[in-house]
Amino acid sequence: MSIYAWMRRLLLACLLLAAGNAFAADQCPALSQRQSDPQVATRIAAIACDEHLRWNRPFIDTEGRLASLTAYEAEGSGLKDGGSPWRRVAFYWQASGLLSPMGFKPGASDCGYAALNLSYPGLGCRGFVVDNPWSAAFVSWVMQRAGVPGFRSSASHFDYVRAARKDAAGSPYRLVEPMSAKLETGDMLCYVRTTRVYGYDGLAKTIDGISGGLPMHCDMIVAVDDGKAYAIGGNVQQAVTMRVLNLNAQGQLWGMPQRTEGDVECSPQTQAACNFNRQDWAAVLKLKPQDELAKIGPVEPPSFLPSAPVAPTCCVNCVLGSGIPRCPAAGQAVQQAQPDAPLQGSE
Template sequence: MSTFAWMRRLVLVLSLLVSGHALAADQCPTLVQRQSDPQVATRIAAIACDEHLRWNRPFIDADGRLASLTAYEAEGNGLKDGGSPWRRVAFYWQASGLLAPMGFRPGATDCGYAAINLSYAGLGCRGFVIDNPWSAAFVSWVMQRAGVPGFRGSPSHFDYVRAARKDAGSPYRFVEPMSAKLAVGDMLCYVRSNRVYGFNGLAKAIDSGVSGLPMHCDMIVAVDDGKAYAIGGNVQQAVTMRVVNLNAQGQAWGLPHRTEGDMDCSPQTQEACNFNRQDWAAVLKLKPQDALAMLGSVEPPSFLPSAPVAPTCCVNCVLGSGIPRCAAPGQAAPEPQPDAPLQGSE
């Protein structure tokens, strides 16, 4: 064999090995079978992975480039199982128990009806899904489904970030993001604000009693060969994976940070365009299994989220839903009327 032919074969073999390794790095296709695993961290990863596959596996690579995004939150179909993205988001809200507290928002009560009637257009619900960030509802649903003891769901990431810092009953610890050794079940979080907080700024804000900050958290589902794989909801309007480089100690490495005065992303400043450039302010470190057991049962939940329940009345009503308007305080509720015929379907 000539030297040239031998080198070509070597390059081909190395390419196949690299390609095969890259394909094997995403552990979600195998993790989905472990949603009832005894380990809490594994259940979190398996449930988040199952949803990521349902959304056709969009991801942001370690260089901050978005790929493979095929389904968006507002669409009527496009999920792997043929389902509707916006109805799936409504399900996260409902099954996490967070839809009722959002009932004052336009379209929220409509989502309870849309979730049980697939022939109902649900325009009010679709508007609610688009207008209200749902990433915290997604995290809360995953945690509820995984049976994470001590976790209190919220429509705001800030609430469980604050709990990790101030509440000994939280299943998480509040840790500086660049010094944390990332592990399955952890959450990597950033602040979504014009101001840059960083770890110290966020800790100071929490300790000073700030009631809320716009934030986002991704759940770590796998750590493999120098990379961490994290999944979050409402990342570019989908359930999306983020790939983060790690150093030899398992800490985030080369993760770009927002700074004061950052230039805006534009065609003229493409070097500023990176979906991983955020105000990374905290890692929520999942407590060990034995510590979680002190907060409550760590056994897999023996139930699935309850089926959607049709609302008995609505605050922001949609014409044609057949749901009566809720009575004003101190007045009797109106008698429910039969549903009006619905025209068309999705």
């Protein structure tokens, strides 16, 4: 064999290997078919992956660059199945059971009707979707659909982060320091969304010292493969978006950009400071092993999946022509649960 023929074969082998690695990197197409898997962790990944595929697979690469974003929360069409992004977000709120506690918010009651009637314009609901961060509603819907025992659905990530620290026996998660954690499927990676930098120690002290909330965001780890972690979150740049992160040989985050006090602001003049992965990463929620989850509650795939909206019985901020009766005055009390407050430039 000539040297040129040998080089051609070597080049072909390298190209085939690269193609194989590119195909294997995104495990979501295969994972999305395993939503009834016996393992709780796999079901979490499968359901999150299925939604990521529905949103046309936008992602943030290891360099913090956003790619392939084609559908946004406020749009009336653009999902892979032809559906409406804003109606899908309304569905997360509705099917997770978190829409009713948000009934005091403008447009919330409109969402219940808009999710049932695709011909209904739902302008109030569309405004609600845009004005209220929905990442925690998305996580809550995934956890419910996956049948995660003991998970406490909330419109605020802080609530289940706090539960992981303060209710070690009842929570399906343990709160651990993010940079030393070995990431695995079913875990969640979380950051604090304020101008102040908390870090793990600051977050732990805050949980122990306050009774209120703290704006946060969490992504769900759906796969760990070949030195990479793949995380999916809702309301990440107005979509269900994947984040690709580097890991070291121990499966820990490696080279992860962390926010610090006095960071240079991202701008056209300081492009090196622009990175969607540079956040105040303050927590990993470690999913407990299957045998420990079984001590909290059933770990089998749920027989009922929250896939169909429930018709609203009354409305607070009613829309003319919706056909929904107004709730009595007693039903207009503001609920305690509040969603994470939107921040300028936040996800």
